[in-house]
Amino acid sequence: MDQGVISQVFTPYTWRARIRPVLIAALPVALPVAVLIPDWPPARRVWALVLVCGLPLVLGQWCRSRGRRLEPGLFELWGGKPSVQLLRWRGPTGPAQLAFLHSRIEQIAGLPLRLPSAEEERADPEGADALYEVAGSVLRTRARALPGAELVAEENREYGFRRNTLALRPFALGAAAAGLLGVVVHAVLARPLSGPAGAAVSGVLVAADFLLLAFWIRTVRPVWVAEAAWTYARRLVETAELPNAESGSGPGAVSPA
Numbered sequence: 001m002d003q004g005v006i007s008q009v010f011t012p013y014t015w016r017a018r019i020r021p022v023l024i025a026a027l028p029v030a031l032p033v034a035v036l037i038p039d040w041p042p043a044r045r046v047w048a049l050v051l052v053c054g055l056p057l058v059l060g061q062w063c064r065s066r067g068r069r070l071e072p073g074l075f076e077l078w079g080g081k082p083s084v085q086l087l088r089w090r091g092p093t094g095p096a097q098l099a100f101l102h103s104r105i106e107q108i109a110g111l112p113l114r115l116p117s118a119e120e121e122r123a124d125p126e127g128a129d130a131l132y133e134v135a136g137s138v139l140r141t142r143a144r145a146l147p148g149a150e151l152v153a154e155e156n157r158e159y160g161f162r163r164n165t166l167a168l169r170p171f172a173l174g175a176a177a178a179g180l181l182g183v184v185v186h187a188v189l190a191r192p193l194s195g196p197a198g199a200a201v202s203g204v205l206v207a208a209d210f211l212l213l214a215f216w217i218r219t220v221r222p223v224w225v226a227e228a229a230w231t232y233a234r235r236l237v238e239t240a241e242l243p244n245a246e247s248g249s250g251p252g253a254v255s256p257a
Contacts, residue, residue: 017160018060025172028179066167082233087132089118155232176213
């Protein structure tokens with residue numbers, strides 16, 4: 001396959017946000033299978049892991065779809081999309097800073113976009129949120145061309161990873177529980193035959209699967225996703241204060257439409 005095609009298909013976002021969640025979800029079962037299958041030479045075990053890792057390439061789009069379906073419920077739980085909340089007069093941003101951000105975004109977007117005043121937002125909060133959503137789209141499009149765009153992209157990848165990981169939680173909990181049960185049963189049954197070395201391997205696998213199960217139970221929760229979502233939203237909104245890449249002048253510089 002052509003190098004350019006590979007780089008387009010397997011983008012950093014695809015690997016981080018769509019494939020890695022599936023790999024982590026499959027790991028509790030894949031790891032003991034690859035390690036404990038008897039009479040397999042090391043090369044065959046490596047190929048088994050390669051094949052298991054290839055499966056997420058097929059499941060990546062499914063993982064993304066589950067994350068997308070989960071997202072509206074998360075936004076509702078948080079009181080709205082974080083980037084929208086940061087642009088609300090009733091949100092967490094201070095009035096002076098917010099007035100500057102609104103003015104700056106209107107300059108960046110051009111004449112068709114006028115963000116609401118505090119009074120207009122109170123009169124029509126849903127309409128105001130729709131305009132803030134447009135403003136967020138303007139910032140996302142513009143951020144791709146800015147110096148330091150990789151910082152925003154990195155936070156976006158981290159948010160996508162956490163959102164999609166949460167979407168896989170029901171399946172991953174089942175896989176982690178099955179994997180832990182399997183290695184515990186194997187450790188008990190094989191201990192008399194495997195000797196100290198086999199017992200050590202079984203102990204490591206039990207610990208690894210237990211930690212993976214604990215990760216899915218304790219860490220993968222909406223609050224974990226919210227932390228990444230707010231970080232990404234703040235980095236995105238902060239780009240409004242930067243000059244356009246074409247102008248290279250001060251913070252208020254705006255490139256021609």
